[in-house]
Amino acid sequence: DVKVTQSSRYLVKRTGEKVFLECVQDMDHENMFWYRQDPGLGLRLIYFSYDVKMKEKGDIPEGYSVSREKKERFSLILESASTNQTSMYLCASSFWGLAGGPGELFFGEGSRLTVL
Amino acid sequence: SQELEQSPQSLIVQEGKNLTINCTSSKTLYGLYWYKQKYGEGLIFLMMLQKGGEEKSHEKITAKLDEKKQQSSLHITASQPSHAGIYLCGADMEYGNKLVFGAGTILRVKS
Numbered sequence: 001d002v003k004v005t006q007s008s009r010y011l012v013k014r015t016g017e018k019v020f021l022e023c024v025q026d027m028d029h030e031n032m033f034w035y036r037q038d039p040g041l042g043l044r045l046i047y048f049s050y051d052v053k054m055k056e057k058g059d060i061p062e063g064y065s066v067s068r069e070k071k072e073r074f075s076l077i078l079e080s081a082s083t084n085q086t087s088m089y090l091c092a093s094s095f096w097g098l099a100g101g102p103g104e105l106f107f108g109e110g111s112r113l114t115v116l
Numbered sequence: 117s118q119e120l121e122q123s124p125q126s127l128i129v130q131e132g133k134n135l136t137i138n139c140t141s142s143k144t145l146y147g148l149y150w151y152k153q154k155y156g157e158g159l160i161f162l163m164m165l166q167k168g169g170e171e172k173s174h175e176k177i178t179a180k181l182d183e184k185k186q187q188s189s190l191h192i193t194a195s196q197p198s199h200a201g202i203y204l205c206g207a208d209m210e211y212g213n214k215l216v217f218g219a220g221t222i223l224r225v226k227s
Binding site: 004033035040041042043044045048056058088090092102104105106107108109110112 | 122125147149151156157158159160161164204206208214215216217218219220
């Protein structure tokens with residue numbers, strides 16, 4: 001089975017702290033994604049990566065950065081956490097789909113971040 | 117995403133009843149994905165549709181993509197408590213490697 005593992009299920013941080021969210025997949029997928037999920041807003045794409053050291057901004061990249069040094073690992077970084085970044089963060093990975101799109105996404109269990 | 121509208125936002129049904137969730141796009145859909153999420157957990161893939169008119173079923177869940185490829189429906193027959201959760205549609209609207217998601221539909225099934 002494909003496994004996407006997120007390092008922390010629950011985190012509580014203080015405003016201004018630097019936060020690292022780690023994601024590891026074991027299926028040799030090219031694509032990796034970070035979404036945040038908020039009630040009523042669904043999933044919004046923060047950043048994605050289609051290759052090692054490559055990254056693309058999603059719909060809401062402000063306040064976030066990412067790192068992909070190895071194919072299996074995609075990290076989301078909050079340089080200076082703020083209360084409006086309190087959310088559920090979901091990592092996903094996929095192969096390229098047949099039609100050139102992302103194909104089926106496999107999701108991790110999510111990381112619920114609270115910023116006080 | 118405003119590009120992908122799901123309806124209804126929430127739904128409460130009596131166990132055994134049928135229900136339908138809709139996902140409507142403002143653009144042509146190159147791929148439409150349905151996921152289910154239990155509260156506080158990750159998303160579980162249900163099915164993917166790519167061709168206009170395509171219909172797929174898994175157990176008591178059926179999804180269709182309309183001919184014009186701008187709307188999909190998810191139909192659950194004889195709902196059970198195990199069907200409760202959040203259903204999200206995700207779409208590939210242009211050639212690229214990201215999915216856009218709807219806001220989700222919260223389904224509760226009363227025993």
